[in-house]
Amino acid sequence: MIANPFIDVSVIPMHGALQARVKWVVRDGFVEGTFNIFKSPDGLNNWKQIGSVSGRHVDFVDHDLITRGRLDEAYYLVKLNWRNQQFASNVISTFGRLSRSEFAAVRLIMKREWETLRRFTKAKFFKLRSDGQHCPRCTDPDTGQQIGIALCPICYGTSFEGGFYDPIDTFIQVGTISPKVQEDSREGVGSSDPVTVKARGTAYPIMEKNDMFVVPDTDKRYLIDVIEYGYYNGKVPVYAEIQLQMLARNDIRYQVPL
Numbered sequence: 001m002i003a004n005p006f007i008d009v010s011v012i013p014m015h016g017a018l019q020a021r022v023k024w025v026v027r028d029g030f031v032e033g034t035f036n037i038f039k040s041p042d043g044l045n046n047w048k049q050i051g052s053v054s055g056r057h058v059d060f061v062d063h064d065l066i067t068r069g070r071l072d073e074a075y076y077l078v079k080l081n082w083r084n085q086q087f088a089s090n091v092i093s094t095f096g097r098l099s100r101s102e103f104a105a106v107r108l109i110m111k112r113e114w115e116t117l118r119r120f121t122k123a124k125f126f127k128l129r130s131d132g133q134h135c136p137r138c139t140d141p142d143t144g145q146q147i148g149i150a151l152c153p154i155c156y157g158t159s160f161e162g163g164f165y166d167p168i169d170t171f172i173q174v175g176t177i178s179p180k181v182q183e184d185s186r187e188g189v190g191s192s193d194p195v196t197v198k199a200r201g202t203a204y205p206i207m208e209k210n211d212m213f214v215v216p217d218t219d220k221r222y223l224i225d226v227i228e229y230g231y232y233n234g235k236v237p238v239y240a241e242i243q244l245q246m247l248a249r250n251d252i253r254y255q256v257p258l
């Protein structure tokens with residue numbers, strides 16, 4: 001009887017791309033088997049194979065971690081086929097090291113957050129691209145390096161075509177613009193200062209500076225300037241406090257299609 005070759009298995013949300021990387025560590029001598037990656041919504045039933053890698057791969061990227069702006073609970077399991085034998089890893093969840101009761105508490109908090117936010121503003125969240133097709137205008141065809149620096153209408157300064165990933169429908173609670181800024185704008189003093197707005201949003205997808213929110217009803221567009229997450233027990237983010245910068249109407253990012 002061969003001991004289970006799995007030493008560890010973990011799942012790491014990838015902040016840049018709405019994905020999760022499932023990683024595993026196996027004992028020496030087993031790395032060259034075939035690893036089949038399974039996913040389940042509850043960790044008990046409905047296991048579905050989402051991928052298979054062989055050779056010396058020790059990880060797999062799940063591109064369906066987050067849908068419709070909400071965290072889909074996901075449990076993962078890796079099975080190794082090695083010399084006509086099969087071994088299974090432990091089951092791991094997107095919330096990593098949370099206990100079952102903690103997981104339930106986090107789900108409840110996030111559900112309430114979502115229900116509250118639904119009463120506010122419908123928004124589309126655009127994640128800034130960190131991979132994809134290189135922009136033909138801003139990328140050196142020989143070296144692949146970015147050569148443009150200004151905001152380009154093809155890649156919006158990201159050097160990747162499109163500039164943003166496909167939008168995700170969500171809700172945000174947009175606060176009022178601070179009175180001082182409004183006054184300045186009216187008088188034409190400091191009108192070049194960016195207009196900042198405070199907002200509250202969901203914790204997932206993970207947001208970063210320069211990601212964009214669009215309010216489809218008004219086509220107002222905002223860039224994330226500062227983002228702070230509220231954590232459950234210091235372990236997982238459950239909501240986001242966001243400082244947004246309203247984009248001027250002539251900003252090139254108004255050309256990003258909805």
Ligand SMILES: [Zn+2]
Pocket residue numbers: 135136137138139148152153154155156157159160
């Ligand atoms: Zn470009």
